[in-house]
Amino acid sequence: MTDATFTGGKEPAKHGLLTLDARTKKRNASEKRFRIYGLAAIGAGVFFLVVLLTAIVSNGIGAFQQTFIEVPVYLEEAKLDKTGNRDPAEMAKVSTFGYSPLIQNALWKVIVDSGAETEFEEGKDIKEMISASAAAKVRDWVLANPDRVGETVDFQILASSRVDGYLKGRVSRESIAQDKNIAAGHLDLVDVLREQGVVHKSFNWDFITGADASESRAEQAGLGVSMLGSLFMMITVLLLALPIGVAASIYLEEFAPTNRFTDFIEVNISNLAAVPSIVFGILGLAAFIQFAHLPQSAPLVGGLTLTLMTLPTIVISTRAALKAVPPSIRDAALGVGASKMQATFHHVLPLAMPGILTGTIIGLAQALGETAPLLLIGMVGYIATNYPEGVFSGFLSPNSAMPAQIYEWAKRADPAYYERAWGGIIVLLLFLLAMNLIAIVLRRKFERRW
Amino acid sequence: MYDSPLRKTEVDTNASKISARDVQVYYGDTHAIKDVNVEILDKTVTAFIGPSGCGKSTFLRTLNRMNDTIDICRVEGLIELDGEDIYDKRVDPVQLRAKVGMVFQKPNPFPKSIYDNVAYGPRIHGLARNKAELDEIVEKALRRGAIWNEVKDRLDSPGTGLSGGQQQRLCIARAVATEPEVLLMDEPCSALDPIATSQVEELIDELRENYSVVIVTHSMQQAARVSQKTAFFHLGNLVEYGDTSQIFTNPVDPRTESYITGRIG
Numbered sequence: 001m002t003d004a005t006f007t008g009g010k011e012p013a014k015h016g017l018l019t020l021d022a023r024t025k026k027r028n029a030s031e032k033r034f035r036i037y038g039l040a041a042i043g044a045g046v047f048f049l050v051v052l053l054t055a056i057v058s059n060g061i062g063a064f065q066q067t068f069i070e071v072p073v074y075l076e077e078a079k080l081d082k083t084g085n086r087d088p089a090e091m092a093k094v095s096t097f098g099y100s101p102l103i104q105n106a107l108w109k110v111i112v113d114s115g116a117e118t119e120f121e122e123g124k125d126i127k128e129m130i131s132a133s134a135a136a137k138v139r140d141w142v143l144a145n146p147d148r149v150g151e152t153v154d155f156q157i158l159a160s161s162r163v164d165g166y167l168k169g170r171v172s173r174e175s176i177a178q179d180k181n182i183a184a185g186h187l188d189l190v191d192v193l194r195e196q197g198v199v200h201k202s203f204n205w206d207f208i209t210g211a212d213a214s215e216s217r218a219e220q221a222g223l224g225v226s227m228l229g230s231l232f233m234m235i236t237v238l239l240l241a242l243p244i245g246v247a248a249s250i251y252l253e254e255f256a257p258t259n260r261f262t263d264f265i266e267v268n269i270s271n272l273a274a275v276p277s278i279v280f281g282i283l284g285l286a287a288f289i290q291f292a293h294l295p296q297s298a299p300l301v302g303g304l305t306l307t308l309m310t311l312p313t314i315v316i317s318t319r320a321a322l323k324a325v326p327p328s329i330r331d332a333a334l335g336v337g338a339s340k341m342q343a344t345f346h347h348v349l350p351l352a353m354p355g356i357l358t359g360t361i362i363g364l365a366q367a368l369g370e371t372a373p374l375l376l377i378g379m380v381g382y383i384a385t386n387y388p389e390g391v392f393s394g395f396l397s398p399n400s401a402m403p404a405q406i407y408e409w410a411k412r413a414d415p416a417y418y419e420r421a422w423g424g425i426i427v428l429l430l431f432l433l434a435m436n437l438i439a440i441v442l443r444r445k446f447e448r449r450w
Numbered sequence: 451m452y453d454s455p456l457r458k459t460e461v462d463t464n465a466s467k468i469s470a471r472d473v474q475v476y477y478g479d480t481h482a483i484k485d486v487n488v489e490i491l492d493k494t495v496t497a498f499i500g501p502s503g504c505g506k507s508t509f510l511r512t513l514n515r516m517n518d519t520i521d522i523c524r525v526e527g528l529i530e531l532d533g534e535d536i537y538d539k540r541v542d543p544v545q546l547r548a549k550v551g552m553v554f555q556k557p558n559p560f561p562k563s564i565y566d567n568v569a570y571g572p573r574i575h576g577l578a579r580n581k582a583e584l585d586e587i588v589e590k591a592l593r594r595g596a597i598w599n600e601v602k603d604r605l606d607s608p609g610t611g612l613s614g615g616q617q618q619r620l621c622i623a624r625a626v627a628t629e630p631e632v633l634l635m636d637e638p639c640s641a642l643d644p645i646a647t648s649q650v651e652e653l654i655d656e657l658r659e660n661y662s663v664v665i666v667t668h669s670m671q672q673a674a675r676v677s678q679k680t681a682f683f684h685l686g687n688l689v690e691y692g693d694t695s696q697i698f699t700n701p702v703d704p705r706t707e708s709y710i711t712g713r714i715g
Binding site for chain 1: 548
């Protein structure tokens with residue numbers, strides 16, 4: 001691509017400055033073409049990015065809203081607290097089966113009050129409209145507030161995923177023709193109740209803070225618990241990969257002699273960075289679960305596996321950052337009688353810090369979005385319904401992680417889960433964006449000129 | 451202490467500070483320095499001159515073992531500082547470098563404050579027991595570096611913010627802060643303008659009262675101006691070594707003559 005080609009000994013024709021010779025014209029044309037290629041490439045990139053973001057947002061934004069039905073539930077004392085002494089231990093004996101009829105009665109009352117005509121009868125016919133989780137939610141509230149038994153309390157009860165889908169346009173009368181979970185009559189009721197404001201959509205915190213739910217309760221599922229799983233994994237990765245990676249890089253870059261052995265290590269670190277992540281997954285399975293007998297599906301194991309995957313990234317970026325520190329700084333430190341270690345830790349490392357931190361955060365972000373290794377160590381498909389009890393169980397009790405949760409939702413049958421998968425992707429992207437922002441801020445903060 | 455007459459006579463005695471005998475330096479298979487024998491005197495400025503690639507910088511760096519940082523570099527022969535072999539296995543290069551300070555071609559202050567630049571050496575060598583003593587050392591070093599008056603009001607500002615000449619004098623101050631006995635200077639003025647150069651040269655002349663100074667330079671005028679002894683290197687050999695006045699007026703070796711008259715190099 002150089003223009004300094006030999007012209008073959010021909011004398012170039014004499015030209016004035018005001019007329020362009022053929023060579024210059026050709027060169028200018030090729031320059032112009034190159035610019036157009038570049039702009040086209042950038043344009044294509046931006047276009048695809050916009051398409052991607054539009055698809056993600058338009059598909060996923062619905063997950064942050066959920067349909068609720070406002071139902072005043074009469075908390076009947078005879079059913080919920082037979083002894084009447086409001087003893088929580090006593091009341092806990094009443095299972096969700098004790099609550100379901102109360103909620104159904106209350107909903108029936110709402111329907112009757114609304115004046116809607118319906119072929120349904122009081123009782124189980126209308127239970128398809130509300131989430132199967134409603135009884136558990138009311139029960140939890142009652143056990144937390146035993147004094148309110150005997151009163152009528154307004155609850156925002158989750159509508160079933162079909163009703164939710166109807167409000168969001170996913171479900172229509174045609175699409176439910178074969179659906180055993182809901183009938184057209186239910187949708188008629190929803191139409192009436194929606195006009196009266198009883199059925200409404202509102203922001204769904206439970207999607208962000210809640211736990212995953214079973215296949216039939218899409219409306220209840222949330223990302224919260226798997227977010228915690230990701231958090232504990234990231235803590236493991238950070239605590240292991242950063243010190244090991246930085247120490248290895250410093251040794252290789254500053255102390256190790258150059259010989260065949262270090263060359264071999266260097267080549268293999270680059271190779272490791274290119275190894276498909278699923279290979280690390282199977283390594284984690286073999287090493288941590290089958291050999292070391294660590295618990296399956298535990299964020300600790302996930303973190304260890306992702307550490308293996310992240311280490312090469314951190315080592316490569318740290319070494320690049322160390323290499324970028326001018327040798328004159330090392331000379332200066334050695335020249336005043338600093339030892340190699342003092343020169344490294346007092347002068348080289350602080351200057352390499354922005355690069356190291358950026359590399360680490362990018363490595364972490366990669367690990368945060370990694371799904372394949374988690375498939376193999378059992379962090380996918382596991383439904384953790386409760387938050388871990390403490391830090392210890394956070395590391396060791398089975399959990400999922402955000403990308404694994406998204407993958408899990410995406411493969412479930414109910415289209416309501418499809419929406420949640422997109423919503424999960426939005427949350428994941430926000431996390432990645434935040435991490436990259438942190439990397440930029442840290443870089444700015446630590447960057448120094450020399 | 452600088453003006454004591456006794457001291458002056460001592461300067462004139464010029465005891466040998468560093469003596470190199472049959473020094474060979476190899477970079478891998480390349481024989482970079484061949485059979486160099488030289489006596490570097492105390493309280494004297496010795497200039498190493500010669501064309502590029504002749505090995506003068508390489509030889510300079512063997513004197514405080516900065517070559518150790520290059521894996522493929524190998525030194526043979528004997529280099530003694532005050533009668534002690536500096537390549538003896540028992541010698542810690544760090545201790546050696548505290549005695550034999552170095553100033554580099556390109557000014558390379560740490561990206562820290564002016565104060566911290568100078569205080570770094572004394573700190574790591576534990577030369578000061580408290581802040582007041584350290585302040586004193588820093589001030590003394592900056593005065594010796596002939597830069598105190600320019601920076602005394604902004605010791606906290608970054609050393610990298612100074613001009614090139616100031617940076618180089620700061621680096622000299624940093625080098626003298628650890629109280630070395632020998633000061634090695636690797637083309638200290640090559641990145642400086644003529645005014646800064648003359649300031650540094652004046653400074654070198656003053657430093658001679660306390661230190662043995664070895665300076666590598668490309669400029670023969672500079673060697674003639676600042677040094678008392680001159681060594682001419684060519685293709686890895688020490689061609690001629692003697693009093694500066696003799697080298698420049700009456701060189702023995704024809705190669706030296708060709709170089710100083712501008713025919714080679």
